[in-house]
Amino acid sequence: MSTSPTTGRMHVTLEIWRQKSASEPGRFVPYELDDVSPDMSFLEMLDVLNERLVAKGEEPIAFDHDCREGICGSCSLVIDGSPHGPERETTTCQLHMRRYRDGARITIEPFRARAFPVVKDLVVDRGAFDRVIAAGGFVSVNTGSAPAANAVLVPKDAADRAMDAAACIGCGACVAACPNGAAMLFVSAKVSHLALLPQGGPERDRRVLSMVETMDAEGFGHCTNHFECGAACPKGISVENIARLNREFLRAALKTPVVSRSSGSDD
Amino acid sequence: MTANTKLDPKVPSGPLADRWTRHKFELKLVNPANRRKFHVLVVGSGLAGASAAASLSEMGYRVTCLCIQDSPRRAHSIAAQGGINAAKNYPNDGDSVFRLFYDTIKGGDFRARESNVHRLAEISTAIIDQCVAQGVPFAREYGGLLANRSFGGAQVSRTFYARGQTGQQLLLGAYSALMRQVGLKKLTMLPRREMLEVVLVDGVARGVIARNLVTGEYERHAADAVLLCTGGYGNVFYLSTNAKACNVTATWRAHRRGAYFANPCFTQIHPTCIPVSGSHQSKLTLMSESLRNDGRVWVPKQTGDARAPGSIPEDERDYYLERKYPSFGNLVPRDVASRSAKEQCDQGRGVGPSKMAVYLDFRDAITRDGEDVIRAKYGNLFQMYERITGENPYQVPMRMYPAVHYTMGGLWVDYNLESTIPGLFVLGEANFSDHGANRLGASALMQGLADGYFVIPATIASHIAGRKLAPIKSDHPAFAEAENDARSRIQRILGMKGTRSADSIHRELGLTMWNQCGMARNAAGLKSALQTIRNLRSEFWENLRVPGEPNELNPTLEHAGRVADFLEFAELLATDALTREESCGGHFREEHQTPDGEAQRDDANYCHASAWEYQGEGRPAVLHKEPLAFEVVKPSTRSYK
Numbered sequence: 001m002s003t004s005p006t007t008g009r010m011h012v013t014l015e016i017w018r019q020k021s022a023s024e025p026g027r028f029v030p031y032e033l034d035d036v037s038p039d040m041s042f043l044e045m046l047d048v049l050n051e052r053l054v055a056k057g058e059e060p061i062a063f064d065h066d067c068r069e070g071i072c073g074s075c076s077l078v079i080d081g082s083p084h085g086p087e088r089e090t091t092t093c094q095l096h097m098r099r100y101r102d103g104a105r106i107t108i109e110p111f112r113a114r115a116f117p118v119v120k121d122l123v124v125d126r127g128a129f130d131r132v133i134a135a136g137g138f139v140s141v142n143t144g145s146a147p148a149a150n151a152v153l154v155p156k157d158a159a160d161r162a163m164d165a166a167a168c169i170g171c172g173a174c175v176a177a178c179p180n181g182a183a184m185l186f187v188s189a190k191v192s193h194l195a196l197l198p199q200g201g202p203e204r205d206r207r208v209l210s211m212v213e214t215m216d217a218e219g220f221g222h223c224t225n226h227f228e229c230g231a232a233c234p235k236g237i238s239v240e241n242i243a244r245l246n247r248e249f250l251r252a253a254l255k256t257p258v259v260s261r262s263s264g265s266d267d
Numbered sequence: 268m269t270a271n272t273k274l275d276p277k278v279p280s281g282p283l284a285d286r287w288t289r290h291k292f293e294l295k296l297v298n299p300a301n302r303r304k305f306h307v308l309v310v311g312s313g314l315a316g317a318s319a320a321a322s323l324s325e326m327g328y329r330v331t332c333l334c335i336q337d338s339p340r341r342a343h344s345i346a347a348q349g350g351i352n353a354a355k356n357y358p359n360d361g362d363s364v365f366r367l368f369y370d371t372i373k374g375g376d377f378r379a380r381e382s383n384v385h386r387l388a389e390i391s392t393a394i395i396d397q398c399v400a401q402g403v404p405f406a407r408e409y410g411g412l413l414a415n416r417s418f419g420g421a422q423v424s425r426t427f428y429a430r431g432q433t434g435q436q437l438l439l440g441a442y443s444a445l446m447r448q449v450g451l452k453k454l455t456m457l458p459r460r461e462m463l464e465v466v467l468v469d470g471v472a473r474g475v476i477a478r479n480l481v482t483g484e485y486e487r488h489a490a491d492a493v494l495l496c497t498g499g500y501g502n503v504f505y506l507s508t509n510a511k512a513c514n515v516t517a518t519w520r521a522h523r524r525g526a527y528f529a530n531p532c533f534t535q536i537h538p539t540c541i542p543v544s545g546s547h548q549s550k551l552t553l554m555s556e557s558l559r560n561d562g563r564v565w566v567p568k569q570t571g572d573a574r575a576p577g578s579i580p581e582d583e584r585d586y587y588l589e590r591k592y593p594s595f596g597n598l599v600p601r602d603v604a605s606r607s608a609k610e611q612c613d614q615g616r617g618v619g620p621s622k623m624a625v626y627l628d629f630r631d632a633i634t635r636d637g638e639d640v641i642r643a644k645y646g647n648l649f650q651m652y653e654r655i656t657g658e659n660p661y662q663v664p665m666r667m668y669p670a671v672h673y674t675m676g677g678l679w680v681d682y683n684l685e686s687t688i689p690g691l692f693v694l695g696e697a698n699f700s701d702h703g704a705n706r707l708g709a710s711a712l713m714q715g716l717a718d719g720y721f722v723i724p725a726t727i728a729s730h731i732a733g734r735k736l737a738p739i740k741s742d743h744p745a746f747a748e749a750e751n752d753a754r755s756r757i758q759r760i761l762g763m764k765g766t767r768s769a770d771s772i773h774r775e776l777g778l779t780m781w782n783q784c785g786m787a788r789n790a791a792g793l794k795s796a797l798q799t800i801r802n803l804r805s806e807f808w809e810n811l812r813v814p815g816e817p818n819e820l821n822p823t824l825e826h827a828g829r830v831a832d833f834l835e836f837a838e839l840l841a842t843d844a845l846t847r848e849e850s851c852g853g854h855f856r857e858e859h860q861t862p863d864g865e866a867q868r869d870d871a872n873y874c875h876a877s878a879w880e881y882q883g884e885g886r887p888a889v890l891h892k893e894p895l896a897f898e899v900v901k902p903s904t905r906s907y908k
């Protein structure tokens with residue numbers, strides 16, 4: 001645990017959104033921070049700021065984070081107007097300060113969307129995503145009832161494409177980036193992942209109808225083909241999935257009478 | 268040090284291979300119509316918790332599941348990269364249930380229970396079936412069959428994987444099963460909750476006290492059985508590869524109420540992590556063990572060689588793992604690889620700005636297979652490395668140093684996964700059961716899912732059908748008392764108004780643990796660590812400063828509570844390390860090594876699990892021993908040469 005000799009410390013000015021709770025108004029508060037190492041991650045830079053705030057007896061800035069390696073989807077933040085900041089296919093926790101120059105001014109806001117109410121400061125409630133998954137983002141297979149793993153062949157290409165879609169980390173950057181606050185990229189990634197695999201086949205229609213219905217009920221907006229979502233996605237989930245979702249939805253809607261759409265029973 | 272009736276491992280007798288089947292037959296059953304009368308509380312939604320909660324709910328139990336994160340999908344399991352083992356023997360390279368059992372017992376340096384490990388190996392194949400059926404997109408061959416790769420400590424390819432995101436895909440599978448039950452209104456999922464106490468009524472676990480992390484409210488959850496699936500305690504070292512919220516709070520609070528803590532000193536240091544870059548470092552990033560399939564580990568032969576790696580000629584490089592361990596080479600188990608890296612750096616051959624690193628070099632693999640093949644296998648890991656270090660590993664070898672990664676120790680459990688508190692079960696990394704003194708790569712995912720999908724659905728009946736459980740309500744005085752304990756701790760933390768942040772104390776604790784209780788330990792160092800830990804604990808309780816309110820989201824307060832528990836737990840860890848006068852697996856006591864520096868076990872005196880019983884604040888814990896009998900695999904000196 002030794003320290004590497006760090007080259008050139010930086011000074012940054014931060015404009016950070018502070019909001020005590022969902023019911024109170026928020027505002028930007030400026031903070032100056034010197035002694036920032038280019039080797040720090042963006043969140044480590046915020047840690048340093050928070051340590052300073054604690055030392056002064058001020059309340060630290062609340063932000064979500066956990067794995068700090070770009071996989072859990074906890075970290076959020078809109079940095080200078082972009083969800084997860086300026087670097088392509090990089091979550092906030094993987095963004096490093098060497099991306100910035102000395103003297104940089106950086107604004108930091110929460111993910112904003114109707115379906116993601118602010119909890120505090122930079123923390124939002126993304127529970128709507130879980131509810132969309134609960135509506136159909138699964139294969140109904142009880143523990144113990146599975147056939148032998150190699151009994152069903154899955155072409156490598158299908159498995160690879162399913163994996164491309166399944167790589168979604170559920171962070172919500174797509175929603176935050178969309179002018180309409182739509183969740184199409186998130187929902188389409190799950191629908192695609194399961195539609196591409198034979199295991200997802202039997203529930204294909206029911207799944208897409210039910211997930212889309214819940215997505216609408218949760219207050220996510222409609223997709224008007226801006227495709228900001230794809231550009232913002234830290235995992236590079238392709239907007240082709242949205243096209244697949246639309247096809248899947250149409251296919252299912254034409255076949256299924258409106259009455260029996262909800263996710264049904266487990267037997 | 269007494270024989271103890273609470274430490275009955277309840278291992279079935281008879282031939283090893285038949286034990287699990289027989290045990291399942293002998294266990295009582297709860298009839299399907301009755302199951303909904305019982306409420307099971309699952310704390311944690313990682314692989315162990317999510318799989319258990321979903322499976323029990325499918326069976327008909329009423330289930331409530333709590334987790335700290337804003338969604339169950341974000342549990343630390345999501346970060347596992349490399350893969351999951353199973354004895355499928357698809358590559359036809361000689362694998363079997365027995366070989367997986369044997370490798371795990373040997374890999375654990377003969378400090379795990381044979382019966383448990385055999386059960387794990389047996390169940391491993393059904394896990395893969397289950398995950399595939401859920402739609403987990405495992406890697407496949409062109410013919411559509413599942414692909415495998417090899418991991419450390421094994422000479423067969425038995426690891427199933429989904430690129431470098433196996434944990435993510437397995438967890439999303441379990442999470443989808445969990446959310447399906449939520450959608451069916453059979454399971455209640457409560458995210459952003461932290462369990463702070465286990466509630467005992469007449470000595471039996473009947474619920475927990477949790478804090479709602481958004482509102483600060485205390486909640487009483489009454490239940491007929493409580494499952495702790497709360498992960499490992501690696502963050503006692505501050506810097507580790509664990510996610511930031513990983514903690515010992517749930518298991519430590521249970522320990523304080525009577526659950527024995529087993530082998531806390533068995534911690535795993537992973538050999539290939541990105542080295543520390545500065546004092547701001549908040550966590551360490553693992554580079555999957557799978558990289559050692561193609562990467563070669565080396566250091567310059569000459570001490571203090573400051574040349575760039577590319578200008579060090581072949582004959583001036585020491586591929587020390589290949590040299591010392593010709594038959595396993597770069598794929599020796601983790602403890603061996605970590606200690607060797609430390610040894611090289613301590614001898615002055617470390618590389619990089621800090622000199623606390625060794626090279627992991629892909630040059631030869633890229634020359635042999637082409638950059639595209641390497642990119643397809645490890646692309647996301649290479650990208651992650653470049654983001655963090657600013658160096659391109661296709662051109663320059665990676666710099667690696669060991670880091671704390673996994674904890675084999677945990678709450679003591681019997682064969683049913685029940686702790687010494689009746690009705691309190693412990694699953695996944697939170698228990699101590701299957702990995703002995705060292706875990707093999709790709710075996711934690713296997714164990715978490717074995718516990719959750721297949722073991723607990725059978726063994727929970729031992730409690731539910733085996734004991735008479737009076738109806739319980741959360742207005743029972745035991746809940747009020749436990750809530751009061753939790754509440755007053757939080758108030759004390761907020762009331763201090765000192766000058767130190769919890770984070771700064773946590774960092775200091777971590778540094779002591781790493782230096783004195785990390786890769787190499789000795790009696791003098793451990794004794795000094797014990798003193799430092801006590802001092803830090805007093806510092807914490809006298810001079811802490813936590814701003815903010817108790818009744819709203821307050822991450823600093825949450826963290827402070829976890830640090831308070833680490834500060835108590837650290838003492839037990841160091842005490843356990845001091846008491847175990849041998850080297851085994853991840854526990855290396857410098858006093859006990861062979862002339863060529865390998866770990867020296869002492870089977871005559873230490874062939875047991877150490878289970879510690881809490882005695883109250885400031886009083887030394889009492890050690891109980893569960894003797895380990897090796898009926899099938901004769902303990903031998905591990906050799907990977």
Ligand SMILES: Cc1cc2nc3c(=O)[nH]c(=O)nc-3n(C[C@H](O)[C@H](O)[C@H](O)COP(=O)(O)OP(=O)(O)OC[C@H]3O[C@@H](n4cnc5c(N)ncnc54)[C@H](O)[C@@H]3O)c2cc1C
Nearest residue numbers: 311312313314315335344349350462498695696709711712
């Ligand atoms: C970077 C990394 C890579 C890894 N790669 C591999 C690999 O390739 N193969 C392998 O086999 N293993 C791997 N491991 C190990 C493996 O990931 C873990 O051991 C395993 O996932 C632990 O699962 P779990 O369910 O026991 O706990 P976790 O996944 O840690 O889940 C713990 C759960 O408990 C909850 N919780 C904790 N405390 C409380 C509390 N007080 N109150 C309420 N809820 C609480 C958390 O919110 C979370 O939901 C890796 C580990 C790391 C760190």
Ligand code: FES
Nearest residue numbers: 066068073075093
């Ligand atoms: S903290 Fe996990 S993805 Fe950023």
